[in-house]
Amino acid sequence: SQELEQSPQSLIVQEGKNLTINCTSSKTLYGLYWYKQKYGEGLIFLMMLQKGGEEKSHEKITAKLDEKKQQSSLHITASQPSHAGIYLCGAANRTASKLTFGTGTRLQVTL
Amino acid sequence: GAVVSQHPSWVICKSGTSVKIECRSLDFQATTMFWYRQFPKQSLMLMATSNEGSKATYEQGVEKDKFLINHASLTLSTLTVTSAHPEDSSFYICSAQRLSGNTIYFGEGSWLTVV
Numbered sequence: 001s002q003e004l005e006q007s008p009q010s011l012i013v014q015e016g017k018n019l020t021i022n023c024t025s026s027k028t029l030y031g032l033y034w035y036k037q038k039y040g041e042g043l044i045f046l047m048m049l050q051k052g053g054e055e056k057s058h059e060k061i062t063a064k065l066d067e068k069k070q071q072s073s074l075h076i077t078a079s080q081p082s083h084a085g086i087y088l089c090g091a092a093n094r095t096a097s098k099l100t101f102g103t104g105t106r107l108q109v110t111l
Numbered sequence: 112g113a114v115v116s117q118h119p120s121w122v123i124c125k126s127g128t129s130v131k132i133e134c135r136s137l138d139f140q141a142t143t144m145f146w147y148r149q150f151p152k153q154s155l156m157l158m159a160t161s162n163e164g165s166k167a168t169y170e171q172g173v174e175k176d177k178f179l180i181n182h183a184s185l186t187l188s189t190l191t192v193t194s195a196h197p198e199d200s201s202f203y204i205c206s207a208q209r210l211s212g213n214t215i216y217f218g219e220g221s222w223l224t225v226v
Binding site: 031033035039040041042043045048050088090092097098099100101102103104 | 117143145152153154155156157160202204206208213214215216217218219220222
C-alpha cells in the first residue's frame with residue numbers, strides 16, 4: 001500500500017516568513033492533491049498536480065511535483081495568520097479518486 | 112461556495128441507536144463518493160467507497176454491518192452508523208470527484224458523539 005510522509009509535522013513561523021512543506025510517497029504518484037484543513041472542519045482544495053515537474057501557484061502558495069513523481073512540496077511566500085491550519089497531501093490511485101493521505105503538517109503563524 | 116455538503120455537522124446520539132450522515136454533491140453528479148474518518152490530531156483514514164447503484168467497497172478493518180453506506184442517486188450518499196458506541200465517536204468526512212478537471216472536493220465533515 002502507498003504511504004505518504006509529510007515533513008515537518010508541525011511548523012511555527014513568524015508572519016511574513018516563507019515556508020516549505022514536503023510530501024514524500026513510497027510509490028509513484030498518479031495524482032497529488034494538497035488540501036488545507038482547520039481542525040474539525042472540512043478540507044479546502046488547494047491544488048492538484050499530475051505531471052512530473054509540474055508546478056502550480058495560487059496567490060502566495062506554490063506546489064511542485066518532482067520529475068520522478070514521488071515527492072511534492074508546498075511553498076508559502078510571506079506567510080500570514082490566515083495560512084495557519086493543517087496541510088494535507090493526498091495521493092490518488094491510478095483508476096479511482098480515493099485518496100491516501102499524508103500525516104499532515106500543522107502550521108502556526110505568529111504575529 | 113461548497114460543492115459537497117454534509118449533514119448534519121454535529122450529532123449526538125445515545126449508545127445503541129443508529130445515526131445517518133448525508134453527503135451531497137451540489138452542482139455535479141458523482142458516481143463515486145468516499146467516506147473518511149478522522150481521529151483527533153490524525154490524518155484522514157479511508158473507510159469505504161460509495162458506488163451509485165451498487166454495493167459499497169469497504170477498506171480492510173472497516174465493519175460493513177456497522178457502517179452502512181447507500182448511494183441511491185448520483186448526488187447523494189449516506190453513511191449510517193448502526194448500534195453506535197462511544198468508540199464510534201469521531202469526525203466523518205466525505206468526498207466526491209468532479210469529473211471535469213478531476214478535482215476532488217470534500218464535505219464540511221460531521222462530528223458524531225455517542226453518549
